[in-house]
Amino acid sequence: xxxxxxxxxxxxxxxxxxxxxxxxxxxxxxxxLNEDVIAAIxxxxxxxxxxLEWRLKAYRHWLTLKSPEWAFVKFxxxxxxxxxxxxxxxxxxxxxxxIEEVDPKLLETYKKLGIPLAEQERLAGVAVDAIFDSVxxxxxxxxxxxxxxxxxxxxxxxxxxHPELVQxxxxxxxxxxxxxxxxLNSAVFTDGSFVFIPKGVRCPMELSTYFRINAANxxxxxxxxxxxxxxxxxxxxxxxxxxxxxxxxxxxxxVELVALDNAEIKYSTxxxxxxxxxxxxxxxxxxxxxxxxxxGQNSKISWTQVETGSAITWKYPSCVLTGDNSVGExxxxxxxxxxQQADTGTKxxxxxxxxxxxxxxxxxxAGKAQNIYRGLVxxxxxxxxxxxxxxxxxxxxxxxxxxxxxxxxxxxxxTAQVEHEASTSKISxxxxxxxxxxxxxAEDAVxxxxxxxxxxxxxxxxxxxxxxAQALLGISLEGSVG
Amino acid sequence: MxxxxxxHYVSQYSALQASLPGTGLPWLNALRKQALDRFSxxxxxxxxxxxxxxxxxxxxxxxLFSPFVGTASVDSAxxxxxxxxxxxxxVFVDGQFNAAxxxxxxxxEDIVICPMGEAMEKHPDLVEKHFGSVIQRxxxxxxxxxxxxxxxxxxxxxxxxxxxxxxxxxxxxxxxPDVLSTARNLVVAQPxxxxxxxxxxxxxxxxxxxxAAVTELLVADDxxxxxxxxxxxxxxxxxFGGLYADVGPNGRLDHSSFSFGGLxxxxxxxxxxxxxxxxxLDGLFLATGRQHVDNHxxxxxxxxxxxxxxxxxxxxxxxxxxxxxxxxxVDQYAQKTDSEMxxxxxxxxxxxxxxxxxxxxxxxxxxxCAHGVTVGQIEDESVFYLQSRGVDAVxxxxxxxxxxxxxxxxxxxxxxxxxxxxxxxxxxxxxxNLRKEWL
Numbered sequence: 014x015x016x017x018x019x020x021x022x023x024x025x026x027x028x029x030x031x032x033x034x035x036x037x038x039x040x041x042x043x044x045x046l047n048e049d050v051i052a053a054i055x056x057x058x059x060x061x062x063x064x065l066e067w068r069l070k071a072y073r074h075w076l077t078l079k080s081p082e083w084a085f086v087k088f089x090x091x092x093x094x095x096x097x098x099x100x101x102x103x104x105x106x107x108x109x110x111x112i113e114e115v116d117p118k119l120l121e122t123y124k125k126l127g128i129p130l131a132e133q134e135r136l137a138g139v140a141v142d143a144i145f146d147s148v149x150x151x152x153x154x155x156x157x158x159x160x161x162x163x164x165x166x167x168x169x170x171x172x173x174x175h176p177e178l179v180q181x182x183x184x185x186x187x188x189x190x191x192x193x194x195x196x197l198n199s200a201v202f203t204d205g206s207f208v209f210i211p212k213g214v215r216c217p218m219e220l221s222t223y224f225r226i227n228a229a230n231x232x233x234x235x236x237x238x239x240x241x242x243x244x245x246x247x248x249x250x251x252x253x254x255x256x257x258x259x260x261x262x263x264x265x266x267x268v269e270l271v272a273l274d275n276a277e278i279k280y281s282t283x284x285x286x287x288x289x290x291x292x293x294x295x296x297x298x299x300x301x302x303x304x305x306x307x308x309g310q311n312s313k314i315s316w317t318q319v320e321t322g323s324a325i326t327w328k329y330p331s332c333v334l335t336g337d338n339s340v341g342e343x344x345x346x347x348x349x350x351x352x353q354q355a356d357t358g359t360k361x362x363x364x365x366x367x368x369x370x371x372x373x374x375x376x377x378x379a380g381k382a383q384n385i386y387r388g389l390v391x392x393x394x395x396x397x398x399x400x401x402x403x404x405x406x407x408x409x410x411x412x413x414x415x416x417x418x419x420x421x422x423x424x425x426x427x428t429a430q431v432e433h434e435a436s437t438s439k440i441s442x443x444x445x446x447x448x449x450x451x452x453x454x455a456e457d458a459v460x461x462x463x464x465x466x467x468x469x470x471x472x473x474x475x476x477x478x479x480x481x482a483q484a485l486l487g488i489s490l491e492g493s494v495g
Numbered sequence: 496m497x498x499x500x501x502x503h504y505v506s507q508y509s510a511l512q513a514s515l516p517g518t519g520l521p522w523l524n525a526l527r528k529q530a531l532d533r534f535s536x537x538x539x540x541x542x543x544x545x546x547x548x549x550x551x552x553x554x555x556x557x558x559l560f561s562p563f564v565g566t567a568s569v570d571s572a573x574x575x576x577x578x579x580x581x582x583x584x585x586v587f588v589d590g591q592f593n594a595a596x597x598x599x600x601x602x603x604e605d606i607v608i609c610p611m612g613e614a615m616e617k618h619p620d621l622v623e624k625h626f627g628s629v630i631q632r633x634x635x636x637x638x639x640x641x642x643x644x645x646x647x648x649x650x651x652x653x654x655x656x657x658x659x660x661x662x663x664x665x666x667x668x669x670x671x672p673d674v675l676s677t678a679r680n681l682v683v684a685q686p687x688x689x690x691x692x693x694x695x696x697x698x699x700x701x702x703x704x705x706x707a708a709v710t711e712l713l714v715a716d717d718x719x720x721x722x723x724x725x726x727x728x729x730x731x732x733x734x735f736g737g738l739y740a741d742v743g744p745n746g747r748l749d750h751s752s753f754s755f756g757g758l759x760x761x762x763x764x765x766x767x768x769x770x771x772x773x774x775x776l777d778g779l780f781l782a783t784g785r786q787h788v789d790n791h792x793x794x795x796x797x798x799x800x801x802x803x804x805x806x807x808x809x810x811x812x813x814x815x816x817x818x819x820x821x822x823x824x825v826d827q828y829a830q831k832t833d834s835e836m837x838x839x840x841x842x843x844x845x846x847x848x849x850x851x852x853x854x855x856x857x858x859x860x861x862x863x864c865a866h867g868v869t870v871g872q873i874e875d876e877s878v879f880y881l882q883s884r885g886v887d888a889v890x891x892x893x894x895x896x897x898x899x900x901x902x903x904x905x906x907x908x909x910x911x912x913x914x915x916x917x918x919x920x921x922x923x924x925x926x927x928n929l930r931k932e933w934l
Contacts (some may be wrong), residue, residue: 083545394845409860412827422851424870427842433853433868439860 041100041231046093048072051200054099058203059168061176064183071189071199078193084356085385086325086419088298091263098201100231154218161217161422163247164209168236171207178209186269186306186333194265195302198234202267205235210245210276219475221250224266227378232263239269241276243309248279250478253286255323259295261324266301274309274336279317281474282330283482286322291380296324303330307339310365315342317473319482320355321489328385331360334368334396341370344470346482348489349382349414358388358405358419363396363429372403375467379410379490389421392429398406399429407437408466410490460487501535503559507675508643511562516647517615522623530642539636546635549818549850550789554759555733560675560705562646563589569670569699571596577697577727580911581851582664585610589669589926590646590676600661607652609662611679614650621652625683629711629739629767636826637735637761641709648708648926653688653718662691662721662909669732672702680710684718686743691721693912696736698729699758705733712740714748714772721914722750727919730784732897737763739817744798751907753779753916754788770798778807780902782815788922789818796862798830805836807863808903810896810924811847820852821866836866841873841899873899897924 035102042050049071055065080090086249164175172179189199207224224235241247253264264286270278280303289296299322305314316330326349332341343359361370372388378384386405407416440462448458464471464483471479507562508531517523539556540547569588574596578584584594585608592610600608607618614622629681649665669676696706706728714720720740728734734757742748746769752762766774774794794803802816809817821836840849853866873895881891900920907913 091564224890272767407855407857409857409862412830414860415856415858417857418853418855418866420851420853420868422843422868422870423848424840424850425845425848427845427847427872428871429842430872431868431870433851435853435855435866435868436865437862437864439862 035093042097046487049096050281060172068200074190075196081193083326084358086354099233108377162211162214163216165220168205168207186304187267187302195267198265198267199487202234202236205237208239210241212242213244216247219248222378224253235266237268240271243273244275246277250281252283261298263298266438268303270305270314272307272312272314275311277313279315282318284320284322288322288353289324291351299326301328306333307336310336311338312336313340317344320347321474321485326355326357328357329359333362335364337365343372344473345374346467346470349376349384351380353382356385358386360389363392363399366397369400372468373469374405376407376416378414378416381413383415385417387419391423392426394425396426397428401431403433405435409439500556505535518610527643530639534639537636551742560673562675563671577695579664579693582662584664585649586666587670589674592647605654611648618918629741637707641677641707645677648679651682653684655685656687658689662693664693666695668697669704670699674704676706678708683713684720686716689719694724696726696728698732703731707735710738714742714746716743717745719747724752726754731755733761740766742768744770746772748774754780755919759787764793765793768801771800775804779808782817783812786815791820793822796825796832799830801832803834807838809840812843814846817849822854825857825859825862830859830861832862834864838868840870
């Protein structure tokens, strides 16, 4: 018992490897938030008129709201006037048009993070949009995507090149008045990815965005909008890291997905923001609103997330199943260690007939962390034959952590079939002993068992991400098992 | 508006103060006063409170209820169908103990069974020692309301190692219109004792009224308490019933709740478990018309090796709305806890609604906790099977609905009680032409 415990604890105590800071000349706004700052952001981005108004409307609404307190997380009040709402690496001229023009220091940062943008041109792999603090620095594979008719670009570019699409869809899934952080994001968002898949197109490659917070005292507010027209298909990945700092930084993103008839969107996240040190100092507050609207018939939206980072994670990727026969899926692994807190889950709103949803959530809690699953399954009156299956399992490692489940089910349709299962367990001594007796070290055994616990979710991830996620899990677990 | 009902109840308290049980006891007066202050500040709970998000008690605030003054007359025959054969019975009419209708057992060997009014006079020390010891934190407006205004209730005290052979029935009858029935019960089972209690709520007449009953139950080491609650209020009644139980080491509580009546109903069961103690909570709720039935349970595993089992079933027809909230909390030191919760619901109409919130809050790692919830309708295959055997579709559905509910009734050990609950179930089931003789 004691030997394995110690070894496991050693294993869980690894360092955050993405915690470096890149020394760059940055163009950063002074801290503070008011209508002038919003106008300045809008001007910086050369946005059309409607967007500025939309931002101001969101800001004015935000001022009337109070920070929500219902989540099972604790953090001191955030001073929204103390942070900067815009930070961009300084560049000469109008910004990078191709990878050759990008600041080599930046490219090196991404190389350290394991996304060599330059190499990607050669390796026929994944198209990457990299977002550094407030701006998008490079988008790869633009030409090849354009051939297929796919638009994949920073949202700040999309508002200039495709304003009609942005105007039509922006805020149509997550309205500015949706919640506190969504309203804030709508007012001050600085960049994000924009994806448009035209009718009948199957996106020829995986699309991916890499988010990085670099500058101190800034908040990152990105906005992602993905539109899949009739009978199209896209798979989108996002990854995130941040430097190690003692103060907390806010990340309040909004992601909107729209799937029209027969379209399918698969959205995968590996979230590895800096989680703070083992005493709970520093780390990112990850307060994100993600929602997909299955607007068309037979459409499908699938969320897969691996949440290992952030001091506090607070996000509920949701599916609004409006179209008949539409499908929503949510696969999640949330790992919390040390003083991390995660309050995460999903909402499945069944509106159309024969809509189906699946929720698989795996929470792993170690150290002094609190891991919460919070989910809502709502079946409205018109959602005949709606079907939901929910499974949320928790794994506790150590006796000082907590794992909680708060599912809500609101059913107004007698033909609906809703099932919910939850269980809580720990890694048993027997399991560990069995592995060790077969010559597997304690660390590897724990990793193996945890990976097995998460297998149902990992198998939903694209190949490259699945490998990364498994490795990440091993690192994040270091020093936690008891 | 909202001020009006608070003022009404404050003035009711002032008017009744002299006649309330235990009015000569300073500690109780202080307690009532505090509770009244709390109530006049907070009022009844609002749906903004997380624990009440699916139940809006505003209709209760819109009407003003008053405790009954005088002696209500109830025909003994009208209560016959609610009495459990072989049980001693304490009858409370409109919140007041009625000796003529009751059969109080001969209390032998220090066993105390008496109405609260009498208890305050004869056993004030006993009451003072235990009163309020389970409900230390009054979490809801109804608790403060009850503490301030309770007009009667039962005191049951079992000394160490005592066992009461016959079950004890507490029968609460509401007969007058707009009456407020506030019963407060205190049941203390000392180490190694054993008792079976049946709590029934009955409404005679058609007018609306409010029942706000609270029970504190202390199950000491190695004791065993069986508790059944049968709620058959009338169709216009508002009902709040809360059981707050503390179970000592190796103690056991078996609770089952059958909720059929009432317009707006909230059943609460709170159990805190000590080392190696066990509880099982079973429940069946059935609602039709515009009924709203909320079942709220909380099991707190405070110490290691506790075992809890929970199984609730709900049937909702027409425009009824059902709520089930099951909360299981496992404290940091409650290792080796074993907890299971199950909730199954049947929706029979497209206007019915069910809201479910099973919650697990776990702070210990070496535990086994699981919960499962399902919502569905009667399977077409089962109906088809019966049809192929010559049963028409409507009858088949009724049979299957009954069978779904009867699983919970079948768990009752005592035949007299089982038969009584089954009668109530058959009455409450929508459009059944099932006859008891066929079963």
